[in-house]
Amino acid sequence: MNISIDDAIFSVNEQFKIGLIHYSKITVDESPQMIKGRIQLYQENLFLELQEVPVTERAGIKEWRQLWKAFGADPNRYRHSAESLMRRIAKQQYLTPFHTAVDLNNFFSLQYEIPIGIYDLDNIRKSIEIHIGNASTGYEGLNGRYNSLENIVHSKDASSPFGSPFVDSKRTAVTEETSNALQIFYLRPSMDSKEALELLSSAGKMFTQISGGEYEVHLLTAANKSIHF
Structure with a gap:
C-alpha cells in the first residue's frame, strides 16, 4: 500500500507531520482490567490537572487549534478529536471502555494531546492520500451523522474519504474482527522527526x-511525502 500527502498541506505549514503505525496479525477484544484501570486513573489525574490549566491552554491542544485556523476551519465549531476527548474529561465525563483498539487510541490521544485515528486496513481500497477537504468533502461518521470536512485535513482511499482529525467514518472503523490496522497520528508540527519516531515506536510497542x-x-514530512509498505 502507498500512502502520500498532498503538497498543498505544506504550503500552509511546512513542518506538518503525519505519523503512521501499520499493525498486522492483531487481536481486537475487550480491554484487560489492567488497561481499563490505567486509563481510568489517567483520566482522573488529568481531570485534576485541567482544573488548573484549561483544555485550550494545553500545549498540544493549543497547537492543533492554531493549525485548524491556518487551514481555514473554525476550531470552535469543529473541534479536533483530542480536544473533544479532553473537554469530556474536564467535565468528569470519563470515557467508557469499548475495545482494545479504541481504548488505546483514545489513551494515546489524551497522553500526546493530538488527534489520532485507527482504521481497518482490510476496508481500505488501494492507496491512501492525505488532503485538505473542500465544500464537497465529507462522510457519515462514527457520531451518526454526515460530517463536512471543508478546510479540514483528511485521508481518502480509492473509494472515498474515511478519516480525519475531526471524526472518522463508519466504513473503516476497527471492530473485533479486525486483524490488520492503520493508525494515523496527526502530530504536532513543532515536534522534530526524532521525537516523533520515538513517540510512534512507544505507542506501537504498547499496542502490540x-x-x-x-x-x-x-x-x-515535507522531505518524505510518501511511503510504501
Missing part, C-alpha cells in the same frame, strides 16, 4: 503488548 501482532512505524 496488549493486542499481539506486529507493527512498523512511518513518518510523512
